[in-house]
Amino acid sequence: MTTRLNHVFIDTIPDELEEGKLYISTRFRVIMHSCCCGCKNKVVTPLSPARWKMTFNGSSISISPSIGNWNFDCKSHYWIQNSEVEWARKWSENEVAEGKLFEREKREEHFKKINKEKEPTIEDNLKIPNKEQVKQSLLVRIKNIFKNLK
Numbered sequence: 226m227t228t229r230l231n232h233v234f235i236d237t238i239p240d241e242l243e244e245g246k247l248y249i250s251t252r253f254r255v256i257m258h259s260c261c262c263g264c265k266n267k268v269v270t271p272l273s274p275a276r277w278k279m280t281f282n283g284s285s286i287s288i289s290p291s292i293g294n295w296n297f298d299c300k301s302h303y304w305i306q307n308s309e310v311e312w313a314r315k316w317s318e319n320e321v322a323e324g325k326l327f328e329r330e331k332r333e334e335h336f337k338k339i340n341k342e343k344e345p346t347i348e349d350n351l352k353i354p355n356k357e358q359v360k361q362s363l364l365v366r367i368k369n370i371f372k373n374l375k
Contacts, residue, residue: 228261228310232286242267247286247305249279256286260294261310262301268294275335276328282307295321 232247239248242259249256256279260266270277270288280287285308293302293316302313316324 230258230261230286230305230308230310232281232308247308249281249286256288260297260299260301261303262294262299264297264299264301266294266297266299268292275332285309293321293324295325 228245230245230247232249234249234251236250236252238250238253238255238257242248242257244259244263244265247256247258254272256270256272256277258268258270260268270292272279277292278289280289286305287307288305291302291304291313293313294300295316300315302315304311304313
């Protein structure tokens with residue numbers, strides 16, 4: 226069973242979601258839609274390197290990885306490729322648990338990497354000026370001396 230979804234880029238998040246529509250907010254980095262199984266649950270898909278990624282080719286949307294609504298009664302599981310819903314098989318409880326663990330580990334690794342890239346260096350902590358900063362500082366002092374002589 227394949228279902229075509231229409232996409233709408235939005236600035237504000239709507240109160241009601243129409244079935245068959247993907248609501249995309251680049252501002253909030255999220256995609257929302259009504260669950261494709263028809264249960265009417267609101268599916269919120271956060272976009273980030275550690276979560277889901279969206280591809281827009283100018284006419285259709287693809288989301289990766291798959292969307293597994295494990296917390297809903299329906300437990301629906303599907304891919305959205307080229308604005309079409311491609312149904313995936315239902316996962317067992319063990320597969321869901323393993324998938325959640327994998328995703329958590331993937332997010333933790335992503336944030337460790339980001340935090341490591343942002344760790345301050347010794348130079349940042351000591352605020353050691355480079356040669357150009359020293360030259361500029363000297364020029365500023367000299368200019369101030371001449372200003373005060375006037």
